[in-house]
Amino acid sequence: MIHRARLLVTALVCCTGLLLGACGGGGGDPATSAAGATGEPVAGGEARVLLLSEPRTLDPAVVGNAYASGALIGNALYGTLMINDAAGGIRYSMAESFKSTDNGKTFELKLRPGLVFSDGTPLNAQAVKYNWERIKDPATGSANRAEATMIASSEVVDDVTLRITLVTPVPKYSEAVITTTLNWIASPAALEKGGPAFDRNPIGAGPFTLQSWARQDNMRLVKNPRYWDAPKPYLDSLVLRPAQDSNQRYNTLLTGGADLAVDSSWINLGKADEAGLPVDFLPASGGILAALNTRRAPFNDVRARQAVAKALDMDALNLAVWNGGARMATTLFTDSSPFYSPTPLQRTDKVAAQKLFDELAAEGKPVSFSFTTTPASENRKMAENIQAQLSAFKNVKFHIRVIEVAEFSALRTSHDYDAVLTSSVFQDPDPRLPTTFLGDSSANLSMLDDPQLDESLLAGRTATSVAERKKAYDRVQARLTELVPAIFFVRGPLGTISARNVGGVSQYGLGSLLPEELWIKP
Secondary structure (H helix, E strand, C coil): CCCECCCCCCCCCECCCCCCCEECCCCCCCCCCCCCCCCCCCCCCEEEEEECCCCCCCCCCCCCCCCCCCHHHHHHHHCCCEEECCCCCEEECCEEEEECCCCCCEEEEEECCCCECCCCCECCHHHHHHHHHHHHCHHHCCCCHHHHCCEEEEEEEECCEEEEEECCCCCCHHHHHHCCHHHCCECHHHHHCCHHHHHHCCCECCCEEEEEEECCCEEEEEECCCCCCCCCCCCCEEEEEECCCHHHHHHHHHCCCCCEEECCEHHHHHHHHHCCCCEEEECCEEEEEEEECCCCCCCCCHHHHHHHHHHCCHHHHHHHHHCCCCCECCCCCCCCCCCCCCCCCCCCCHHHHHHHHHHHHHCCCCEEEEEEECCCHHHHHHHHHHHHHHCCCCCEEEEEEECCHHHHHHHHHHCCCCEEEEEEEECCCCCHHHHHHCCCCCCCCCCCCCHHHHHHHHHHHHCCCHHHHHHHHHHHHHHHHHHCCEEEEECCCEEEEECCCEECCCEECCCEECHHHCEECC
16 A cells, blocks of 8 residues: 655655655655565554644544644544555545445445444444534634535435535545545544543544643553454554654654654655665655735735746755755646646746836835744745745845644634645645635635636546546646746655564555554564
8 A cells, every 4th residue: 555665865855744844855766665564463562653743632623634734643543434545546444435426426425334432432424424514614623624615415324324415526525535634533422522621532433542642742542442443453552752853853763762753854764765764655746835825915916926936946945955855846746647747837037036026016015925834944944945035136025934833724714824835735636636726715725716727626626537637737737827826845745764673554645644554573
């Protein structure tokens, strides 16, 4: 299931994301990396895992199902309905099937019979309906509300069957479940108790349960004896610690202070590969981007957006932040994607950029904006280099605004930013790309509402052949290049580094690590 790749010095990419990241390396064809433990899994033991961030809550609707947020925690506490494999196929876990017979207008979810939460109460279709409707509620503050609001209505057919009707047909809606918090189901009764009470005792049906959580320190999870897929999990316990500093993460793992690290730093991944440590990553299209708020000055004027995009030299950014080794997101899709187009998303043109800055200033609209990012060192380096590049131009001012990871979810409703570092990372573009740029999507941080772009995104979603979808996504890239609602920076492969005695490292979706598969060889 995992795409294992040798991380050559000439084959490094970047994985920063909404939350954090780092990079350094190059490009080349994947080969086999150092292997972890092999053979039959060994039961027992405890794994010490370093994460890129700490969640502000254990609410499954709020914890993010991606590498840089709380994917491992969500999978551990709540399990998964289904996952995808390296070829893009669906592998069912707590769900037995998720099928549509009308090209994505309606779907029927079938659960395994006899599923129970960790407290022994049933996990049934009504529980799934409750969780999915709760994600739709703006008051919940879920980062995946956009995917949940694709559901127009849901109906409990019986204890194990939920039928949903979508607002518009989405043939690949299974991807929306797999890559988001829709994949995690918690006990409705426990969720009704609310914030702090739920965080003290989150009730899910995952392979582990919470034993303790010392914030800003560590979280200890222990094996759930009621987990549906015995003899998994193999481990008796997990100790999870946030480690935002990339150097600290790598050094802790290298010196034996941890068994595994979720790591988006390709500098770390490259060093680990050279040291003979096992490295896993999932390649992806799209990438890390700055969403430009088109609803307020200065980026409500397309010329301001175009000026900043033309002013930035991505090779200089690559050199300053990633030692020239990152694979920049110059195109919407990677060259291995069937939807790849060689047309670049943006081209550096400093003369044209200065002309636009001067033109706006002459109209009394000089470009001045803040760039919102997280404290992660690589994100700060990126912001600082952008600031240095823009300082060479007249009539533009740039300010760095640093907020904690936990504050990012609030931006989806407050829209209090000029430009914000986020991501649109995907293998298949639907539904991730449309949720990033459709005019009515709550995940559209640029807030651009362009009928032509919407039409092309929806055409790519519903087309029945790869050729038709490619034509639609060619139009999407052309429109994004023209309107510049966002500036793409680097690709986002999704990685882990482990000790040589760790086995069963498996990711799905957007770098979502499966804890039930992990085991440690004594």
